[in-house]
Amino acid sequence: MRGKEGHTASLFKQDPLTLDSGAVLSPVTVGYETYGTLNEARSNAVLVCHALTGDQYAASTHPITGKPGWWERLIGPGKLIDTDKYFVICSNVLGSCLGTTGPWEKNPETNAPWGLDFPVITIRDMVRLQAALLDHLGIDKLFMVIGGSMGGMQVLEWLTTYPERLHSAVALATAARHTAQNIAFHEVGRQAVMADPNWQNGTYYNTAAKPDKGLAVARMTAHITYLSEDALTKKFGRNLQARDVVTFGFDADFQVESYLRHQGSAFVDRFDANSYLYITRAMDYLDIARRYDGRLADAFKAAAHVRCCVISFSSDWLYPTNENRLIAHAMNAAGVPVSFAEINSPHGHDAFLLAEPEMDQMLDGFTRAAAVARGLAP
């Protein structure tokens, strides 16, 4: 459905991808971008995992929006994740809509878009696809896997599922499980999509109108959870939008309303409503400790050789410090060498995408030390 300006690979053509649900997919297409050059020893690969509505364009211009990559601040020549030194890979997650197999793609059996016939996926299924992409690229072991938010959840599943393929791992502003509140917000978003008459049980692909209104509302709700109350107050306060007095109507009188409406309408141009349902579901299903009789530490026992770093942000109420500290403590208890800190930031959950000097210092120190330990020049 979307442009595929970047690389794609067609995987699982013979043996299908078996999902946590038991369903199988074959073939599976994955859209991805790379930056930098893989060294001869194939020891300098960094896998960047994107968040719920992110994509593979971490450090290059987005083909639809024309905006710079979502982590261009960190990834590039001479930057913190230095593409003169590292080979950076970022792939669109399973179920998403920018070149990777998802509900928008044609079901090979019916030759019609999957819609709700697409199997429900998990974070670990996304990671399985990433591992297959690494096989395809000839990379056995990653120098680093790094991601924030849902990207951090993928990092955690890499540690549980393919620890032997990791040298270091960085998880930012994330959680090892979705709480009731997390699930609740996602459910509001999904219900907004499903309440849109254009959604038509997910079969809107060949019709004139898409469930844009519902998806926009979902995005508006979610966007509030990415910011802090302070950030909203600082940015907008009770400021009015291009008017001196309220209109006694339901126009976007307030700047914050106008801002959210814009966030909603811009989002629907680049995202598929069914993909949104599937990916939020995958996040809701995440509960890593549950697979280990409630002992999160046991999930990381096979990763005791992986250098880890967990970072939270003080004003993040979506995946607050507590959730991140649980992860770090579990790693510690499993003997994993891990560093953890809560960065003081007013920016809420989105802080991991923004300029946070203390986070940068921490990441820089961690990455340099990991590079030395991997035999890469400091």
Added chain:
Amino acid sequence: MNQQPTKLRPDLKLIADLIDPGARVLDVGCGDGALLDYLVREKQVDGRGLEISQQGVNASIAKGLFVMQGDADNDLNEYPDASFDYVVLSKTLQAVHRPRDVLVNLLRIGKRAVVTIPNFGQWRVRFNLMRGGRMPVTKSLDKTWYNTDNIHFCTILDLFDLIEAEGLRVKEFVPHTKLGKKIHASRARANWMADQGLFLLEK
């Protein structure tokens, strides 16, 4: 990462001298990681840190160390039993809320604990209090009562009492000046003379 031989503050060197090569070491309140860095380089220990300040965490990580942001009162509970050979608590016991719990926790987590304290029984401190009638402010205890982080001051003899009350064993006792010069004296005399006391403890 610099590769020159590490120079260590003399009082930290006294701690380092007590630690066996190759041991697993947790440094509680590791600051900028100077002691751990030294131990990793010179004694090939497997070192971890716990530190409250972001500055300290970042400085430690830049040295290639693994550090958790947290404090002795709250975060030690999360460490499994007997997961370290040594747990170091350097000049921090007097700044925690529950020194007794922390002390017990050190020897739950580690086979041995290395604890150093600033000695409130030292003659300058006593003299200061006697003469001035106000909480002493000396060179090594240089904050006033209302802005000091040190909320549970004790003397060397006080700590001996607590150690004995908890049934712990003092394997080594090294009273010293703040420049790290050892003082060879009895407990009571050390309590009079030493700026700091270093204790190597076992269960």
